[in-house]
Amino acid sequence: MAERIVSDSGLSETQSRTLRVMLDAIIPADAGRGMPSAGELDLMGYVAEFAPEALDAIRADLDAAEDLAQKRLGIAFGGLSADDAIDLVNTSRATEPRFAQTLITQALGCYYQDDRVVTALGYPAGPPFPQGNTVEKGDLSLLEPVRKMGKIYRG
Amino acid sequence: MAEDIADILIIGAGASSAAAAWSLSDTRMRIVCLEQGDWMNPADYPSNRREWQVLRNVAYSQSPNVRKRDTDYPINEDDSAVSVANFNGVGGGTVLYSGHFPRFKPSDFRTRSLDGVGDDWPVDYYDLEPYFAQNDRNMGVSGLAGDPAIPYHEPPLPHIPIGKMGNAVARGFNKLGWHWWPSDAAIISEDYEGRGKCLNLGPCNSGCAQGAKSSVDIAYWPLNQRLGVELRTRCRVREITVDDNDMATGAIYFDENGVEQFQAAHVVIMACNGVGTPRLLLNSTSKRFPDGLANRSGLVGKNLMFHPWGHVEGFLDGNLDGHLGPQGTSLLSQQFYETDPSRDFVRGYTLQVTRGQAPLSLALQGVARGDIPLGKGHHEAFRKYLGNSVLFNICCEDLPEEINTVTLDPDLKDSSGIPAPKITYRLSENSQRMLAHGIRSATEALEAAGAFQVNSWGQNRHTGWHLMGTARMGKDPAKSVVNEWGRSHDVRNLFIIDGSIFVTAGAVNPTTTIQALALYIADNMKKNLANLFD
């Protein structure tokens, strides 16, 4: 299993366990595609840097997930299998779309801006500047029928 | 000490101001520009950072109400179907704009004669033609000559790449027999005038780190300063003052330390945009102008026009890398631009095709819609959409209506205590019908291009980029605020050069036309210098 580098800043032990299980459940690893799981990335470090205002809502999301697991399944969220965890998340979101909303939003933000993820998707790591991107100029022969239209403006 | 009097005082350092200052600088007059915002540093822009997709959200938001920089002013939009987008700093809105640069067309200046709506402008396309061309050279504009939807012109630089995504969309248009063309863009496709060419970074709307986007802090202001124009930042104007002869005397402003100052001037030029200019004029009340400066017609702040705007997103197969390239500019279709009496609306719209969504917004939206599941299947679904999204923007012509207004909010104020503008705006029935048509045609075009999924977002509130009409030009002082060359009918040394003076809105992004008009007005000022105030 890949090394976990979750920096648990500001989370209780239970919240940290819930977080790890939740992250691995919502975005699981996909070895075939070279995609890490969301739990392999440093979500809390990301939040501390880019969305500190989200911390309270994330804690609340984790507590709500823990409550729900205890209520519905009688065990801690942190003790759930990935299948049970994602079932719980998805069924809860079906009736309460805001369930774990902040956590999921921040997890996606952390995930889809991570160099490992971006390279696995086939794009260069790092910021857009200065390396930039290559974009095809386009096939101007496709303009042939448009050129044949002749003037289409009035006046 | 002799009084410090500027020959020309320009308020605001955005698109129109930069062009006019450049033109007027060859008079060797003393030109001073007061701008409430700062110089931008391209090294600070989000695209210098890996996390650009979130860093742009607040500090570079298009909404001053979200951005809340100390250089911004708040806007009350509670009674508006559209919220205002702007930027307050050297460069004005061009700091954040997409640089999509299509010109108004000849018919846009003659809507009353041709279609019985709006009003004719006191100038026409051909009056502005040389100024469009001059501005294209000054800004650095890329495009492809020969578009049959606009009088022939040759952009100085080759067009911006339309990409594999553009090819796919073009094939769809061709299947339907519709017009399309690579857009003119104020983005340099090749190295130009000491500036490096576009690197296809993507996020133009949070500032261009490369400086390839022709925002006027890059394209005009450094040159203007070398030509002797004095630009003072963090100077927020509260009021334009007048004497008993109805002549402007200068401006009261707060300097960078918040200290009230007065700058005297022989000529005052307003360039604060279609919201900022009426706000300032309405706040400049006096014995002679109890209803606001230059407002004897009662039209200052009235006839506010945006472009009613809709979005339709499509997903096309084929790993198109559609999210790469300058975000807001690729190609356009003007198949439905001109009035067609067989339709249930008058005038028309542009379909502006822009790049697809970047990975993060794609993921957020896909998860929210349920298209991209959480858990198993996430990666597969995400890859189905990534790079394959393309956005159709429906840019509708708005018609001037006096009920759409900028007024002063009785309570809301900026950090200097200046009353904030309040927007009152609703979409007309004509606009709603036009938008519905546009959404249908965007959908049809995407389907013709082979889209496997089309999401129609309908009218989008957060699209108030184009601010026009609130101090319209015209020959009749009872029906307009400024004359045919931008001079106030009421105050003979007061000029307005921004989008406020537009008589109608066209159905394209306005900045190239705003700047051509600003150059035209500056040229007329120079031609009439001897009797400027007659």
Ligand SMILES: Cc1cc2nc3c(=O)[nH]c(=O)nc-3n(C[C@H](O)[C@H](O)[C@H](O)COP(=O)(O)OP(=O)(O)OC[C@H]3O[C@@H](n4cnc5c(N)ncnc54)[C@H](O)[C@@H]3O)c2cc1C
């Ligand atoms: C996100 C975004 C995308 C856009 N995309 C496009 C596009 O693709 N194509 C296009 O054509 N247009 C686009 N626009 C619109 C374009 O930016 C504007 O049309 C253009 O900048 C207007 O020029 P202007 O001179 O009228 O005013 P602005 O450029 O808005 O400049 C006005 C300046 O006046 C200053 N000011 C206002 N009040 C005061 C005061 N009291 N004291 C001192 N200074 C003051 C402001 O700080 C500002 O810098 C876009 C705008 C935004 C925000």
